[in-house]
Amino acid sequence: MENIQIISTGSYLPKQKVTNATLAEKLGITEEYIVKRTGILERYYSKEETIVDLAVYAAKDALKKVKENIKIDEIIVATTSSKELMPSISFQVKRKIAEVTTRECICQDILSGCAGYINALDIARNTIVASEGRVKTALIIGVEKLSEFLEESDIGTSIILSDGAGATIIAKTEEKKDYKSYFTVDAEEGEILTCRANEKIYMDGKAVYKYAVTKTVENVENLLTKEQLQQIDTLVLHQSNRKIMQSIGNRLQIPEEKIFTNIHLKGNTFCASIPIALDDMQKQGKLQKNNTILMLGYGGGMNTASIYLEV
Amino acid sequence: MENIQIISTGSYLPKQKVTNATLAEKLGITEEYIVKRTGILERYYSKEETIVDLAVYAAKDALKKVKENIKIDEIIVATTSSKELMPSISFQVKRKIAEVTTRECICQDILSGCAGYINALDIARNTIVASEGRVKTALIIGVEKLSEFLEESDIGTSIILSDGAGATIIAKTEEKKDYKSYFTVDAEEGEILTCRANEKIYMDGKAVYKYAVTKTVENVENLLTKEQLQQIDTLVLHQSNRKIMQSIGNRLQIPEEKIFTNIHLKGNTFCASIPIALDDMQKQGKLQKNNTILMLGYGGGMNTASIYLEV
Numbered sequence: 130m131e132n133i134q135i136i137s138t139g140s141y142l143p144k145q146k147v148t149n150a151t152l153a154e155k156l157g158i159t160e161e162y163i164v165k166r167t168g169i170l171e172r173y174y175s176k177e178e179t180i181v182d183l184a185v186y187a188a189k190d191a192l193k194k195v196k197e198n199i200k201i202d203e204i205i206v207a208t209t210s211s212k213e214l215m216p217s218i219s220f221q222v223k224r225k226i227a228e229v230t231t232r233e234c235i236c237q238d239i240l241s242g243c244a245g246y247i248n249a250l251d252i253a254r255n256t257i258v259a260s261e262g263r264v265k266t267a268l269i270i271g272v273e274k275l276s277e278f279l280e281e282s283d284i285g286t287s288i289i290l291s292d293g294a295g296a297t298i299i300a301k302t303e304e305k306k307d308y309k310s311y312f313t314v315d316a317e318e319g320e321i322l323t324c325r326a327n328e329k330i331y332m333d334g335k336a337v338y339k340y341a342v343t344k345t346v347e348n349v350e351n352l353l354t355k356e357q358l359q360q361i362d363t364l365v366l367h368q369s370n371r372k373i374m375q376s377i378g379n380r381l382q383i384p385e386e387k388i389f390t391n392i393h394l395k396g397n398t399f400c401a402s403i404p405i406a407l408d409d410m411q412k413q414g415k416l417q418k419n420n421t422i423l424m425l426g427y428g429g430g431m432n433t434a435s436i437y438l439e440v
Numbered sequence: 441m442e443n444i445q446i447i448s449t450g451s452y453l454p455k456q457k458v459t460n461a462t463l464a465e466k467l468g469i470t471e472e473y474i475v476k477r478t479g480i481l482e483r484y485y486s487k488e489e490t491i492v493d494l495a496v497y498a499a500k501d502a503l504k505k506v507k508e509n510i511k512i513d514e515i516i517v518a519t520t521s522s523k524e525l526m527p528s529i530s531f532q533v534k535r536k537i538a539e540v541t542t543r544e545c546i547c548q549d550i551l552s553g554c555a556g557y558i559n560a561l562d563i564a565r566n567t568i569v570a571s572e573g574r575v576k577t578a579l580i581i582g583v584e585k586l587s588e589f590l591e592e593s594d595i596g597t598s599i600i601l602s603d604g605a606g607a608t609i610i611a612k613t614e615e616k617k618d619y620k621s622y623f624t625v626d627a628e629e630g631e632i633l634t635c636r637a638n639e640k641i642y643m644d645g646k647a648v649y650k651y652a653v654t655k656t657v658e659n660v661e662n663l664l665t666k667e668q669l670q671q672i673d674t675l676v677l678h679q680s681n682r683k684i685m686q687s688i689g690n691r692l693q694i695p696e697e698k699i700f701t702n703i704h705l706k707g708n709t710f711c712a713s714i715p716i717a718l719d720d721m722q723k724q725g726k727l728q729k730n731n732t733i734l735m736l737g738y739g740g741g742m743n744t745a746s747i748y749l750e751v
Contacts, residue, residue: 130570212637215520215740216630217551224627233662235623236741237559238551240528248548252563258570259441260621310571312546316535319527326523326637351544429526430547 131258132306135416135440136199136266137298139191140408141183142395143175149288156284163288168371172291172396174276180211181221184272187294187404188222191268192229195298201226203235203267205253207245207400209324209429210273211238218272235264243322243367243428245400246271247436250297250424251310257301266300271400280329289370290330291396295404307421307439311352315344315431322429341369341427342376348433349381349425361387361437362420363410367427368392368402377425389415399428416440442569443617446727446751447510447577448609450502451719452494453706454486460599467595474599479682483602483707485587491522495529495583496536498605498715502579503540506609512537514546514578516564518556518711520635520740521584522549529583546575554633554678554739556711557582558747561608561735562621568612577611582711591640600681601641602707606715618732618750622663626655626742633740652680652738653687659744660692660736672698672748673731674721678738679703679713688736700726710739727751 148171149160163169175183184206206219213221217238223230235256241248246269253267272294279287321336349358364383366374371392378388391409398405403424410416420440427433459482460471474480486494495517517530524532528549534541546567552559557580564578583605590598632647660669675694677685682703689699702720709716714735721727731751738744 130572209526211525211551214522214551214637215553215633215635216627216742217553219551220553220625220627220630220741220743223625224630227628232625233623234625235559236552236625236627236743237563240522240525240530240549240551241547242526242528242531248546252548252567255566255570256563259566261441263622311574312544314531314534314541314543314545314547316527316531316547317538319531319535322526324526326525430531431527432531432547 138408141186175292180274183294187296191296207249242430244426244434247426247434449719452497486603494605498607502607516560518560553741555737555745558737558745
């Protein structure tokens with residue numbers, strides 16, 4: 130079995146920051162209410178940048194940090210808010226970074242709810258493992274322009290959601306690196322969180338909360354033993370809502386200092402939240418060689434997806 | 441390396457058939473012109489069925505033909521015309537066939553242009569190979585509701601495109617089965633064939649023709665040796681346009697009787713065309729055990745994707 134490692138991370142947040150003060154005034158609520166309910170201080174709504182721009186800027190941020198000469202053999206983009214059906218975003222990214230891609234560079238956009246990035250990362254890893262050397266280096270991007278799908282008067286979504294993009298480059302390695310993934314799907318609950326091309330995002334906040342704090346724990350129990358779970362260095366949760374994240378941490382008995390959090394500064398960016406978190410972790414020295422991380426995505430679909438890996 | 445085999449195929453075409461007579465009258469052209477230019481006699485525009493319905497009906501058609509008791513561990517849907525961002529089509533299919541899926545059934549929709557089904561099939565195969573037994577059986581669906589994106593007065597697209605869905609079930613096998621895949625992407629040509637959620641499909645017919653008859657040949661030359669190519673039993677081309685298909689066949693020096701064709705009766709269904717062709721081949725006894733087939737997808741992106749496999 131081939132091994133993979135993360136060789137770079139990148140991210141991009143739109144120029145337009147939206148503060149709690151702005152939203153509080155617009156929605157007729159207080160800043161304290163927003164913080165208490167979500168833990169979020171600021172989020173971003175992209176006005177100048179297209180969804181493709183967000184993806185390209187995150188990809189370029191990851192590429193500029195790579196020390197070796199690499200060529201990208203596969204680009205996978207995870208999203209829930211794209212209207213770019215053909216060419217899909219991955220093809221448009223390839224066009225903008227053509228010089229560092231191979232002629233055979235596979236391009237795929239993946240729709241798998243808020244956990245799309247975990248699904249995309251697993252596809253990239255499986256392709257590296259199973260393609261007998263043809264695919265060695267993959268660029269995985271999570272990108273969202275959720276502001277385009279926001280009903281601005283809907284407090285439940287507009288105080289939480291944010292635009293942005295995160296990118297990760299993984300490559301085949303000769304070193305032994307642990308890797309495990311696990312997926313659970315609860316399609317019968319699909320209507321509690323929806324996004325359709327010509328509609329606004331709908332979220333039944335209470336039902337999503339209940340889903341997130343129970344099914345994630347069940348998923349992780351299938352992925353890791355109690356001992357393995359206690360030994361992880363960092364739990365990288367989908368940055369959905371501070372209360373949900375704290376509750377998952379408590380139920381998994383992971384101490385707070387091991388749970389990476391950036392939601393206060395970046396809001397909930399659906400598919401982009403985990404790759405942006407990885408990039409922030411890298412900047413803070415939390416993606417050191419041999420560190421073990423557990424990434425846990427959950428949300429629309431509904432579904433839960435987890436990857437445990439050794440950096 | 442794990443081996444995979446096709447264990448079932450299925451398809452579904454919408455109830456509303458659109459004849460050349462109808463289109464000729466509407467567009468002010470002759471039936472002969474349509475046949476000469478495309479080779480197509482009839483196509484389907486879905487009015488009663490949603491895109492999810494099309495996918496579910498094709499999936500159920502494939503499921504009813506499976507002899508063993510199976511449980512689906514992964515559903516991948518390839519499309520270029522979906523507005524179902526979350527839950528994406530694969531989740532909605534899982535909900536409708538819940539009783540034959542596992543709790544861990546991965547659900548992913550893939551956007552990779554007209555060659556999306558080949559990309560999806562390769563992802564499913566790689567997941568089976570690399571997941572260490574967790575994923576053993578996968579359902580791959582190609583589905584399109586292109587009529588929703590048609591500018592009906594645009595002759596170049598409206599006489600060619602059609603709605604429909606095809607489904608394939610693959611499973612891990614202990615038998616040795618040849619499998620090879622190859623992908624090439626030409627993102628710089630992306631604007632010659634486009635589909636965006638709020639726009640109509642645009643196709644520069646001449647540029648697409650030129651692309652299709654050259655890049656496909658180049659792709660196949662990378663996948664197979666001349667000897668291997670001559671020994672295939674059936675070439676399963678994306679059913680794009682009879683002229684394009686004949687030209688590819690000529691350039692690859694594959695005799696016409698080895699090239700599977702159903703475009704005259706079904707039109708060009710983008711991602712659905714190859715899985716519908718596989719289902720028709722199965723009905724005609726062309727998917728017998730140990731037959732070798734070369735599937736060749738090409739189109740929007742632009743990209744070309746091929747899979748050679750032993751049935």
